[in-house]
Amino acid sequence: MxxxxxxxxxxxxxxxxxxxxxxxxxxxxxxxxxxxxxxxxxxxxxxxxxxxSLDDNVNHPSHYTHGKYECIDILQDITSDLQGLDAICTANAVKYLWRWKHKNGVEDLKKAVWYINRLIEENSKGV
The missing domain is CATH 2.30.30 (SH3 type barrels.)
Incomplete structure (x- = not known):
């Protein structure tokens, strides 16, 4: 319960x-x-x-709704000025950092690092 x-x-x-x-x-x-x-x-x-209910797990899963804010709202705000892969990698890194303690633990931390490394790699081209 x-x-x-x-x-x-x-x-x-x-x-x-x-x-x-x-x-x-x-x-x-x-x-x-x-x-x-x-x-x-x-x-x-x-x-x-x-x-x-199934509806709660689909629309508002507990691993995304802990704290004052829902993860989706934060993701929308922090990616509002980003596009393409920058928006995708940023959103995914934050998503995994948001939920790691409430869902998959270290596995989610490793996923966040993967997206951060991809973001660094893509933004380092030509620099």
Whole structure:
């Protein structure tokens, strides 16, 4: 089960609107992993249950919606003045850096590096 924080506690690494996987549920508490991947038990009143559906995984996957902003919005903003391969490589590098901790770990970091190296290679031609 997943829950969304509605009342943040930054000191323990729980932030408003972030979605957390419930490790264990107790009558009045949820045990979750905080933003630093440490287990914490907190009152259920600080969270709302997130209804999981295919639509959520297609339109707003949790590995792209953690934090204050959704990844797609950031990608649109940072590539607005770029074109072609510059836009593609920049967007992909940021996408993999955005989600690495919430999806594929080091594999996503390696993918980000690949796109950054490609961007450097393409922009170094003729320099």
């Amino acid at each position: 997943k829950v969304r924080c509605i009342n943040s506690i930054p000191i323990v690494g729980i932030n408003e609107n972030n979605i957390y996987e419930v490790l264990e549920e107790y009558p009045t508490l949820y045990m979750i992993l905080n933003d630093g991947n440490l287990p914490v038990s907190l009152s259920k009143s600080r969270f709302e249950v997130v209804k999981e």
